[in-house]
Structures are given as C-alpha cells and as structure tokens.
Amino acid sequence: MSENAKSGSPLGxxxxxxxxxxxxxxxxxxxxxxxxxxSQSLSQLYNARYGIAIPEWRVIAILGxxxxxxxxxxxxxxxxxxxxxxxxxxxxxxxGLVERAANSDDMRxxxxxxxxxxxxxxxxxxxxxxxxxxxxxxxxxxxxxxHLEAILTRLNDHALxxxxxxxxxxxxxPGGSEPEGKS
Numbered sequence: 001m002s003e004n005a006k007s008g009s010p011l012g013x014x015x016x017x018x019x020x021x022x023x024x025x026x027x028x029x030x031x032x033x034x035x036x037x038x039s040q041s042l043s044q045l046y047n048a049r050y051g052i053a054i055p056e057w058r059v060i061a062i063l064g065x066x067x068x069x070x071x072x073x074x075x076x077x078x079x080x081x082x083x084x085x086x087x088x089x090x091x092x093x094x095x096g097l098v099e100r101a102a103n104s105d106d107m108r109x110x111x112x113x114x115x116x117x118x119x120x121x122x123x124x125x126x127x128x129x130x131x132x133x134x135x136x137x138x139x140x141x142x143x144x145x146x147h148l149e150a151i152l153t154r155l156n157d158h159a160l161x162x163x164x165x166x167x168x169x170x171x172x173x174p175g176g177s178e179p180e181g182k183s
Contacts, residue, residue: 014026014027031155038136039054040054041132042057042129042132043057045125045128045129045132046121046125046128046129050121050125051095052097052121053088053091055080055084055085055087055088056088056091056092056097057125058074058078058080058088059074059078059085059088059089059092059098059112060092060097060098060114060118060121060122060125061122061129062074062077062078063098063112063113063114063118063122064114064119064122064126067113068101068111068112068113069111069112069113070103070109070110070111070112071085071086071089071109071110071112072109074089074112089112092118096115096117096118097114097115097117097118097121098112098113098114098115098118099112099113099114099115100112101113154175158175161173
C-alpha cells in the first residue's frame with residue numbers, strides 16, 4: 001500500500017504509471033476495499049456465534065426489514081448475483097432460518113421469509129449491527145456524517161447514470177449532467 005492511500009491523499013483523477021492504474025487513487029477500488037473491510041469487520045458479530053456468512057446475513061437483513069420477498073427481489077436489493085442469493089437462501093433454509101413458499105402465479109420463483117428461528121437470530125444480531133454502524137460513524141463529526149450521506153447518495157445516483165450511458169453507447173457524462181431529453 002502506498003503512503004498516499006495511508007495518508008488520505010485527496011481524490012482526483014486516477015493516475016496511471018507505465019499504463020497501469022494506480023489503485024490507491026482509483027475510487028471504485030477504494031470504495032470496494034472499504035465495503036469489504038466494513039463487511040468483514042461486521043461479520044465478526046454474527047459469523048462465530050451463528051455460523052452465518054456475509055451473503056447469508058444480507059439475506060437475513062433484507063428479510064428482517066421487508067418481510068416476505070422473492071430471491072430476485074433480494075438480489076435487486078442487495079446487488080448480489082442470483083447464484084450467490086440462491087446459495088445463501090439454500091444454506092439458510094438448510095439451517096432452518098428461512099422458509100420458502102411457491103409462488104402460485106409463477107412456479108419458477110418462490111417467496112422467502114424468515115422462520116421463527118431466523119427472526120429470533122435477526123432480533124439478536126440487529127442491535128449489535130446498529131451499534132457497530134454507530135461506532136463506525138463515530139469516527140466522523142456530525143458535519144462529516146451529513147456530508148458522507150450526501151456524497152454516498154450522489155455517487156450512487158451518478159453511478160446509475162454512468163451505467164445507463166455505457167449500456168446505451170453514450171459518452172460518459174460528468175456529475176450533474178442529465179440524460180439527453182430529460183431536465
């Protein structure tokens with residue numbers, strides 16, 4: 001790891017050296033590393049005690065918040081690939097933490113819900129997960145937390161715009177630009 005990444009050098013245009021991307025300055029890489037670090041740290045709250053892996057926790061958390069949903073909805077909410085969702089749901093079902101019920105309107109999919117045991121585990125993990133999030137945000141001032149929330153929302157929204165640009169063969173627009181025909 002470079003000293004720039006450790007010292008928190010300001011983000012700017014990601015530089016290349018000899019045609020190679022400097023990952024310590026590449027925002028998508030840094031966000032991915034941060035997300036993985038936070039997920040791995042949080043997983044210590046539930047992995048050892050309940051034997052639940054990160055994808056399984058994501059399924060439990062979504063079911064805890066939204067109730068009964070389909071695997072496709074879990075994937076959309078969590079941004080996990082459908083095979084990862086399917087494996088997590090199967091593992092949780094095997095452990096007795098979720099239940100599946102066929103969708104009578106579409107037999108290709110099933111509704112997934114927390115079992116009674118799953119709800120109890122969710123109820124035990126949730127306060128510790130909230131405490132973890134509060135402790136993580138405790139590294140920031142109130143003003144920094146407000147800025148972070150605004151920045152995360154803005155980056156997420158603009159990433160969706162850029163994905164649409166790529167999918168439709170348009171040049172990438174800098175932040176703040178609206179798609180053609182929209183205003």
